[in-house]
Amino acid sequence: MYSSKPAIVYGFHGLDKDVAIKILNQKSEFKHSNNKYDWLGNGVYFWENNLERAHQYAVQDSQRDNSNVKSPFVLGAVIELGNCLDLLDQKYNDFLKVAYEQLKNDLVAEGKLLPENKPFGTKDFDFKARELDCAVIRYACALAKEQGEPFDSVRAAFIEGNPLYEGARFFSENHIQLAIINPDCIKGIFLPRKSTQQIEFAEEKPSAKG
Structure with a gap:
C-alpha cells in the first residue's frame, strides 16, 4: 500500500548541448540507457535535485575517449x-x-557465472562497471513485471569522491541517482535558470533572418 511515490522530484541530466x-x-528524447554495466539497470538517468553534479558529470563525460558530449550541458x-x-x-533492499x-x-542451474562489479576505464573520474548490480536490478524488475507490478523507476544513493575533511565520513560526490524506466514519469523538461551555481548555458544567437 506504500509502494507508489506520487511526490514530484527534480532530476538533472548531463548531455551534449546540441x-x-x-x-x-x-x-528528440532522452536516451534510454541499456548498458550491461549501468548502475541502476535500464532507464533514463538523472541526478536527483543535483544540478551541479549533473554538470560535473557532463564535463567529465566530454573528456572521455570517443565521448558524444562535445559541449557539456544540463x-x-x-x-x-x-x-x-x-x-x-x-x-x-530486502526484495x-x-x-x-x-x-x-x-x-548456477544454467552453468553460467554471475557477472562482477569491476573497474571501468583508466581515468580517475571513470566509474566502475557494475555488471553484477545491473544484472540483479534487471532481474528484480523482471520479477516485478511478472507479478503484474512493473517498476516505473529505480532510485539509490551512492557514496563517491574524497572525504570532505580529515576524518570525515561525508564525501565530495555523494548523490542520489534515478533511472526512469517508464517515460510517462517525466512530466516536463526545462532549462535550469542561471544562478550563482556558475553553470554557463550558451544562449542561442538569433539568425540573420530572425
Whole structure:
C-alpha cells in the first residue's frame, strides 16, 4: 500500500548541448540507457535535485575517449517516480536480496557465472562497471513485471569522491541517482535558470533572418 511515490522530484541530466536543444524543441528524447554495466539497470538517468553534479558529470563525460558530449550541458526534468524500486526503502533492499539469490540459482542451474562489479576505464573520474548490480536490478524488475507490478523507476544513493575533511565520513560526490524506466514519469523538461551555481548555458544567437 506504500509502494507508489506520487511526490514530484527534480532530476538533472548531463548531455551534449546540441542534443539538449533537440530535446527541448521536442525533436528528440532522452536516451534510454541499456548498458550491461549501468548502475541502476535500464532507464533514463538523472541526478536527483543535483544540478551541479549533473554538470560535473557532463564535463567529465566530454573528456572521455570517443565521448558524444562535445559541449557539456544540463537539462532539468520534473519527475513523478510512480512505482519505484527505491533502494533507500528497506522493503526494496530486502526484495533485491531475494532477486540476487534467485538470479544466482538460475545462473548456477544454467552453468553460467554471475557477472562482477569491476573497474571501468583508466581515468580517475571513470566509474566502475557494475555488471553484477545491473544484472540483479534487471532481474528484480523482471520479477516485478511478472507479478503484474512493473517498476516505473529505480532510485539509490551512492557514496563517491574524497572525504570532505580529515576524518570525515561525508564525501565530495555523494548523490542520489534515478533511472526512469517508464517515460510517462517525466512530466516536463526545462532549462535550469542561471544562478550563482556558475553553470554557463550558451544562449542561442538569433539568425540573420530572425
